[in-house]
Amino acid sequence: MTSEMLGPDSVTWRFFGGWRGMLMGLWSGSMQNMHPKLAAGVWDHSDFFGERWERLMRSLYPISGVVFDLDPATGRQVRDYHLTIKGTMADGGRYHALDPDVFYWAHATFWYGNIRCAEAFGPPITEADKRALFEESRTWYSMYGVSMRPCPDTYEEFLEYWDHMCRRVLRDHDAVRTVLDITQLPPPPWMKPWMPQWLWRRQVAVVQHVFRWITTGLYDEPVREMMGLTWTASDERRFRLFGRLVDLSQRLTPSRYRRHPRARDAFDRVSGRVAADAPLLETPARNLPSGAERENPIHYCPVHTARRARLPWQSNVVND
Incomplete structure (x- = not known):
């Protein structure tokens, strides 16, 4: 494994770890679960569907930490969370979470999600930035200490790989549809103290509609076709306007609070x-x-003593 690490001067530190990436949540989760072997592992082993908010909020820390901790141990920790995830698929095929092709696909959704996010919601991204993100994604992936075999050598080869996956490999699955349906979820844990259940139930259908629409706009066209989703020229215009509004809102937010706590902590x-x-x-x-x-x-549970994040909108606590 390379000793090289990404740092504050990297393009990845500039684009990864921002709150606007939360708009990518259903896209990332559904795209990952469209890989048949990854979907089987999640369906058989993860309690993700029983505690979706908690799992999402928990896993963001070590996943971000692979980039931001300046410590290769975090990547190995994330890798080892997957050691026991293996089994047999419905068609008799075997799967393992550390199958290089499966593990790289999950990584691809994370790093390429930076490009998708920037294209849709800002900040502006150049072709040079995209190529730098690809080169840095290889360094990022090396932090896991797994086989580098699936990694394309060039950005052009990666785009061919992505298109091939979208057209030939990805499949619909119950795990995908469950990710896309948030109507049965309770309020997020940080909302529970003040959000009445009845009010959450009234608004969650609207939230579901908005996030499904955002996710449809982020999908490649072959994925939309596979999922039976429509996307019109009018949808595209409204999506671009929405993205500009998101970018503007982020520009008006103090830069330190545009970032997820683990990323913000790294800059601190x-x-x-x-x-x-x-x-x-x-x-x-x-x-x-x-x-x-x-x-x-x-369950992506840290086993060491750690500082606990306190988020800026929680008035009853003091920020770290």
Whole structure:
């Protein structure tokens, strides 16, 4: 594994880890689960569908940390969360989460999601930025300590790979449809103290419609066709307008608070605002599973003592 690390001067640090990436949540989750072997692993092993908000908010920390921690140990930790995820598919084929082709597909959705996000919601991204993100994605992937065999050698080869996956490999699956349906979810954990259940139920159908529409706009056309989704010229115009409004809102937000806590913590470390040797910032305790499951690494549970994130809109706590 290479000793090279991405740092604050990288293009990846500039584009990855921002809150506008939350608009990519259904896209990322559904695209990953369209890989037949990855879908089988999630369906058979993950409790994602029983605690979707918590799992999302929990896994963002180590996944971001692979890029932002300046420590290759985080990548190996994320890799090892997947060691026991294996089994047999409905067609008799075998799957394992660390199958190089499966693991790389998940990584592809993360790094290429930076390009999709910037194209849709800003900030402006150049062709040079896209190529730099690809080159840096190889360094990022090397942090996991897994086979580099699936990694394309050039950006052009990656685009061919992505198109091939969308047209020839990806499939619809119950796991995909479940990701796309948020109507049965409870409020996110940080909302529960003040969001009445009846009010959440009234608005969640609207939230579902908006996020399904956003996700449809982010899909490649072959994926829309596979999923039976329509996208009109009018949809495209409204999608572009929505993206410009998102970009404007982010530009009006103080730069430090445009970033996810783990990414923000990384910039704080390199600037001296936080001690470089301070414990890593992890998800708030409300996002951890209960009981013995809290020690089960399959759930993206950190096993070390850590600082707990406190988010800027929570008036009852003080920010780290």
